[in-house]
Amino acid sequence: MLHIWREADRYRGGDAAAGIETRHAFSFSGFYDPSNTRFGLLVACNEERLAPGAGFAEHPHADVEIVSWVVEGELTHEDSTGRRAVIRPGDVQRLSAGRGIRHVERNAGSEPLRFVQMWLVPGVFGGDAEYEVVRGIADGTPYGLARADAVMHVRRLGPGERMAIPDAPWVYVHVVRGGLRIGEESLAPGDAARITDAERLEAAGEAAGTEVLIWEMHAEPSYG
Template identity: 85%
Template structure:
């Protein structure tokens, strides 16, 4: 099963008046579609655009894995554990909320900020919050979440360059920039593919190449 979710179909949210624009792939915040609440362990894939000085005030999280990928600009993270970290393009940021943590996300720089933030359901709830930034993650390097049955793959492809799509019960592909060919479909920046029972699939870069985030997931949420 291959379903393409176009950028134009994402719900537009945020508050443009204060420099925040959000494009939701799933039900999120004030937008609810009972037929579109998650895919595998993934419950959010938001493309956030923050003007210089804009951001999200301190707010809490619990029992969620939050992974962020900066496309352009710089993301400043501050949290209740006393951290203040700047995340740049090519870095992977992970916040495992555990039993609870509060944080702030903002654009403290002078240029527009665009980043993709993805939320996944952990396999075990509770525990201490954890935070990590992997600087300049290499192409093709798998990034496994310790608390969720999921692996993130970063793919950077030249024009016509091919790569295997992971074989997994649930695979989610988000095109960050450029264009991608997958399963006979053409995807552009902001488009995503939801693949059930992925097996033997390949993706290739379009005419200008592509950068894509690929989630490999082997389970669904368990709340019992």
């Protein structure tokens, strides 16, 4: 089953006065729709836009896998372990919150920042927090989460170039830039496809410089 969630249907949030604009794909923060709380292990897919100097003050996380993908600009991360990193386009940032960690995310640069942040439920709760940055991830590279039965694939396509969609119970396809066609559906930047029981499906690029993030998930959250 294929369901398209359009960019225009995302919940708008953030704080315009503080230079923060957020577009939520799922129920998040002050937006709650009981029919749209998750897909597979994915519970958040937020498009964040931060003006220079804007950011999220220190806040806590626990028992969640947070993966960030920068579209443009630079994302500065600082956390309660004393760690500091700057994430740029093409880098993958992962924060496994474990039993708990606090962090700050901000745009310390002089240009606008836009990034996609995705939250997934881990298969095992607790444990120490972990942090990782993979620099300049290549096209087609799978990025697996050790604490969740999920793999993210980064794909870059030209017009007419085809790719296989992973066979999995839950597949989430997010278009970062360009355009993508799945069957009879055309997806633009910010659009997403939620696919259940994917099998032998293909997609094709519809514009130059198409960039897509694909989550392949083989489990649902277990809280007990």
